[in-house]
Amino acid sequence: MKKLAALALCATMCFAGAMSVSAEDVVKIGVFEPASGDNGAGGKQETLGIQYANSVAPTVEIDGTEYTVQLEIVDNESSAEKAPSAAADLVSRGVSVVLGTYGSGAAIAASDTFGQAGVPAIGVTCTNPQVTEGNTHYFRICFLDPFQGTVLANFASEKFEAKKAYVLTKLGDDYSAGLGHYFTEAFEGLGGEVVSDTFPEGNADFTSYITTAVNEGVDVIFAPTSTEAAQLIIDTAASQGVTVPLLAGDTWDSNVILNAAEGKDVQIYVTTFYQEGGNEEFDTGIKEWINADSTNLANNGGDDTVAAVTAMGYDAYFTALEALKNAGSTDPAAVNEALWETTYTGVTGEIAFESENGDAMRDTAYVKQANTETGAWDFVAEQGVN
Numbered sequence: 001m002k003k004l005a006a007l008a009l010c011a012t013m014c015f016a017g018a019m020s021v022s023a024e025d026v027v028k029i030g031v032f033e034p035a036s037g038d039n040g041a042g043g044k045q046e047t048l049g050i051q052y053a054n055s056v057a058p059t060v061e062i063d064g065t066e067y068t069v070q071l072e073i074v075d076n077e078s079s080a081e082k083a084p085s086a087a088a089d090l091v092s093r094g095v096s097v098v099l100g101t102y103g104s105g106a107a108i109a110a111s112d113t114f115g116q117a118g119v120p121a122i123g124v125t126c127t128n129p130q131v132t133e134g135n136t137h138y139f140r141i142c143f144l145d146p147f148q149g150t151v152l153a154n155f156a157s158e159k160f161e162a163k164k165a166y167v168l169t170k171l172g173d174d175y176s177a178g179l180g181h182y183f184t185e186a187f188e189g190l191g192g193e194v195v196s197d198t199f200p201e202g203n204a205d206f207t208s209y210i211t212t213a214v215n216e217g218v219d220v221i222f223a224p225t226s227t228e229a230a231q232l233i234i235d236t237a238a239s240q241g242v243t244v245p246l247l248a249g250d251t252w253d254s255n256v257i258l259n260a261a262e263g264k265d266v267q268i269y270v271t272t273f274y275q276e277g278g279n280e281e282f283d284t285g286i287k288e289w290i291n292a293d294s295t296n297l298a299n300n301g302g303d304d305t306v307a308a309v310t311a312m313g314y315d316a317y318f319t320a321l322e323a324l325k326n327a328g329s330t331d332p333a334a335v336n337e338a339l340w341e342t343t344y345t346g347v348t349g350e351i352a353f354e355s356e357n358g359d360a361m362r363d364t365a366y367v368k369q370a371n372t373e374t375g376a377w378d379f380v381a382e383q384g385v386n
Contacts, residue, residue: 027060027067027330029320030074030090032100032110032121037078038226039103041256042309044299046102046124047073049313051296052286060321063328069321076101078226080109080174087113095119096330097323097339099316102309104128105174111138120323120336124316125250125273125309128178132357139339139358141316141351143365145175148249148271149182150385151365152222155269157190160245162219164193168209168233170225171198179224179249203229206236214242222247231260238264245269253368255305258377261370268370274308275366275379279347286310305376308348308366315346 031050034043050071059066072093076086083101087110090098098114098121101107107126114121115137123131123140127148132138156162165187169180184194195216197209210233213221221244223233230252237246245267253272261268276283287304290296297304319342324330327338343352352361363384368377 025065025067026070027062027324028070028072028093028095029317030072030093030095030098030100030119032074032076032087032090032098032106033102034078034106035075038228039078039106039251041227041301042125042251042254042307043075043078043100043102045254045301045307046100046309046313048290048296048299049286049310049315050099050317052289052310053314053317055289056285057318057321060324062324062330067324067330076103076106076110078103078106080105083107083109084113086110088117091117091119096332097122097320097335099313099320100124101126103175104131104178105172107131107138108174111135114138117332118336119332120339122316122320122323122339124312126175127250128174130174130178132359136358137336139353139360141319141346141348141360142250142273142312143362144359145179145249146182147362147385148365149179149184150186151271151367151383152247152249153183153186153190153192154385155271155367155381155383156187156220156222156245156247157192159269160219162187162192164195164216164218166213166216166218166221167194167196168213168221168223168225169196169198170229171200173226175251176224176226180222183222183224199229204232206233207240209233210236210240210242213244214240218244220245220247224249224251226251227254227256230257234260234264234266234268238266242266250308253308253377255301255303255307258305258370258375259301261372262375264372266370266372269367269380270370271365271367271383272308273366274306274311274348275368276306276377277379278311282306282311282314282347286314311346311348315344315348315351318346319344319351
């Protein structure tokens with residue numbers, strides 16, 4: 001009965017916003033995610049995790065009072081330029097805490113807006129260190145790029161005995177440039193050689209970039225990009241008969257990538273936060289929820305593959321509820337203070353924040369490979385940093 005009630009509740013919600021409720025005993029959680037632009041596909045999947053969590057737990061008890069949790073959802077358009085205005089919109093709606101965003105650039109750009117308003121934010125999968133550096137209001141539940149970049153460099157060296165890597169990043173993208181930098185630093189530290197290249201906003205032809213990688217005789221290609229660019233890179237690599245592995249970070253952990261790779265002779269490996277099958281109850285529940293609503297199914301890319309960012313969005317929502325309970329108040333300042341001591345055991349693991357920057361204390365990443373025959377992810381390894 002609980003599951004049916006949850007499905008009935010979420011059927012009234014769409015990606016553009018949340019249901020209307022009485023102003024009495026309502027706590028608002030902001031959802032600061034992209035629904036459009038380069039990161040729109042990932043942002044929608046991250047938001048689905050938050051919405052599903054809200055359907056499972058639509059209320060929270062704060063200091064003895066039961067509050068209805070109302071999601072306030074905005075589209076930051078995957079844009080660092082538009083992120084501050086989207087953040088200001090959430091602030092004006094009176095949110096107690098914000099979740100997001102998918103894409104570090106938008107998180108960094110919006111940080112001051114949240115900070116000046118005194119509203120805490122919980123980053124879900126924004127991995128660039130700058131998101132939390134130098135402030136006390138932005139937290140996050142994911143691992144960071146220095147860790148992820150090192151894991152990928154170690155994996156390339158150990159799995160493929162790679163000595164030379166081609167690193168392709170997007171100009172002006174904090175996530176892409178940051179992860180590319182940390183991979184390069186770690187790979188060169190292992191004695192490897194790196195050939196670096198960048199592509200501009202709006203680039204739709206990756207032929208010259210892949211040709212350069214092939215001509216350089218690299219052992220792996222590392223491309224920490226959006227899913228939109230990734231599809232083009234995969235198509236180009238397949239058409240050129242590239243045999244070396246394509247490596248990427250968490251942004252490539254998407255059924256968008258699986259669909260692009262299906263039937264192609266390419267090797268794709270990614271690092272990510274969650275492997276489908278890690279929590280059977282969660283996987284079963286969210287698959288049923290996604291399949292029960294055509295909008296949810298469309299926002300998940302047309303099938304019920306569980307993306308790691310969706311699991312992370314789910315855990316971020318419950319982490320926010322724990323902070324609200326610990327604060328004993330809906331006041332953003334009290335929630336901000338409570339977050340430092342908030343812990344939560346989620347489907348993606350233990351969540352706690354270190355005392356310096358509010359970063360999650362995570363020391364494990366999942367490595368998985370795109371199965372081009374089945375259209376699914378195959379688990380490869382659970383990997384940390386030595």
